[in-house]
Structure formats: structure tokens, C-alpha cells
Amino acid sequence: MNRDTIKMLAMATMLVNHIANVFMPAGAPLTNLCLYIGYFTAVTMCYFLVEGYGYTHSKTQYAGRLFGFAVLAQLPYQLVFSEHGMAGMLRFNMLFTLLLCFLVLVAQEKIHSGFLRVFCIVLLIFASIFCDWALLAPVFTLLFAWAENSRLRKHVAFGVAAVLYGGMAWLSSMRTLGAVGALPDTLGCAMPILVSGFFILYLYNGQRAAQHRGFYKWFFYAFYPGHLLVLGLLRVALLG
Numbered sequence: 001m002n003r004d005t006i007k008m009l010a011m012a013t014m015l016v017n018h019i020a021n022v023f024m025p026a027g028a029p030l031t032n033l034c035l036y037i038g039y040f041t042a043v044t045m046c047y048f049l050v051e052g053y054g055y056t057h058s059k060t061q062y063a064g065r066l067f068g069f070a071v072l073a074q075l076p077y078q079l080v081f082s083e084h085g086m087a088g089m090l091r092f093n094m095l096f097t098l099l100l101c102f103l104v105l106v107a108q109e110k111i112h113s114g115f116l117r118v119f120c121i122v123l124l125i126f127a128s129i130f131c132d133w134a135l136l137a138p139v140f141t142l143l144f145a146w147a148e149n150s151r152l153r154k155h156v157a158f159g160v161a162a163v164l165y166g167g168m169a170w171l172s173s174m175r176t177l178g179a180v181g182a183l184p185d186t187l188g189c190a191m192p193i194l195v196s197g198f199f200i201l202y203l204y205n206g207q208r209a210a211q212h213r214g215f216y217k218w219f220f221y222a223f224y225p226g227h228l229l230v231l232g233l234l235r236v237a238l239l240g
Contacts, residue, residue: 004209004216006199007048011223013192014041018227022080022235036188042094042133043161044196046140049098053105063102065221070095073225077132079232095224097131100124101141108145136165151201158197166190 017038024031056062070093077093104124111117125138140161147153169189173182209216 001199001203002205002207002209003048003051004213006044006204007216007220009199010041010044011220011227013037013039015227017041018080018231022231023238032184032188036192039165039189039192040196042137043140043158043193044200045094045098046101046137047144047196047200049101050105050141050144053102059102059106063099063106066095066099066102069221069225070099073228076225076228076232080228080235082232082235092131093224093228094132094137097128097133097137100128100131101138104138104141105145108142136161136168139164154201155197158193158201162190162193162197165193 016034020031020034020038024034052062053059073093073095081091104121107117107120107124111120121138121142125135128134128138131137140157143157143161144154147157166186166189170179170182170186173185177185
């Protein structure tokens with residue numbers, strides 16, 4: 001599978017997650033399954049962000065595209081997740097998170113002072129608290145940057161990411177469901193990350209699509225605000 005095919009799959013799983021968030025009853029088994037499926041997306045996009053950072057000819061343009069589409073997506077994001085109310089304006093969409101992840105990579109590469117580099121990276125990680133996929137996405141990014149081109153390290157990176165997210169889900173669910181009851185949430189959060197690792201480590205051919213590369217490049221940016229706008233309008237029309 002090429003990079004664009006896997007990213008298309010990530011867009012599809014994200015769509016399933018967002019549909020479940022908006023239109024399906026909270027806590028229902030099918031709803032939870034759809035939410036879990038969507039957890040494939042963030043870790044996959046973090047992996048390809050790290051890979052793209054190494055390939056891009058202009059890091060400034062890359063960051064500019066992330067910022068521009070993040071701004072474009074913010075109002076549709078608020079429309080979809082309107083339960084946050086006015087305070088929700090403090091919660092920014094996933095493209096802002098990816099921008100922070102990108103800046104983490106910039107800091108890691110460009111800042112030569114060890115103390116200043118660590119300080120800036122920690123600051124960027126904590127800035128993600130105000131974004132979707134807070135804390136986790138920057139940590140995933142650092143794991144994949146650490147892995148570089150080592151296949152063994154990539155296995156470790158996906159494994160640590162799965163344990164980290166699954167462990168957080170277990171701690172959160174254990175308070176209300178108990179240790180055994182928290183197991184489905186734990187597996188539901190960890191498994192999509194391991195599935196992403198399987199696709200990337202065993203099915204990915206390391207190449208882009210052979211044709212229509214320009215289409216894919218802009219589609220992945222435009223799909224995020226576009227699908228949020230459609231879901232947001234449907235939410236208002238159907239649910240008020």
C-alpha cells in the first residue's frame with residue numbers, strides 16, 4: 001500500500017469516529033466501536049507528519065498549510081462539537097495539534113542548546129492541552145522521530161504509543177467501571193494504534209501514489225474542514 005492509500009484509510013476512520021460522536025447514542029457498544037476505529041487516524045497522521053518533515057522542500061510552506069487549514073477548520077470544528085459552548089473556543093482542532101507537532105520537530109532539529117531545546121519541546125507539548133488529541137500527538141511525534149529509519153525502533157514506538165494510550169484509557173475507566181470493566185476501553189484505544197503499526201510496518205511500500213499526487217496532497221488538507229462543515233450543518237439541521 002502506498003502512503004496516500006493509508007492516509008485515505010485514516011480519513012475514513014476519522015469520519016466514522018466523528019459520525020459516532022455527533023449522531024450515535026453515547027455509551028452504546030456500536031458507538032464505542034466506531035469511536036475506537038477512529039483512533040487509527042491520529043497516530044497514523046503523526047507518523048506521516050514525521051516522514052513528511054524529512055521529505056518537504058520548504059518547512060515554512062508546510063507549516064503555513066497546516067496553519068491555514070487549521071484556521072479554516074476551527075469554526076466547522078466548533079459547529080460539530082458545540083457541546084463545548086463558548087469555552088470550546090479554547091479547544092482547537094487536530095490540525096493545530098499537528099502544527100504543534102511540526103514545531104516540535106523544528107525545535108528538535110534547529111535548537112542546538114540542549115536545555116533550550118527541551119524547554120521549547122515541553123512548552124509545545126503542554127500547549128497541545130488546548131487542542132484535540134492533547135499531549136498524545138506530540139509524544140507520538142517524538143516517538144516516531146526517535147525511531148527514524150530503524151525498523152526495530154518503529155516497532156517499539158508503536159508499542160509504546162499503544163501502551164500509553166491504552167494505559168490512559170484504563171486509568172480513566174477504572175474509576176467508574178473497575179479494573180475488569182475498564183478492559184474493553186483499554187483494548188479499544190490500544191488496538192487501533194497497533195493496527196496502524198501493522199499497516200505501516202508490514203503493508204506500506206514507502207511510496208506515494210503513482211498518479212494524481214497533486215490531488216491527494218490538497219485533498220488531505222481540504223477533507224478535514226470540509227467533512228466537519230458537512231457534519232456540523234447536518235447536526236444543526238437534524239439535532240438543532
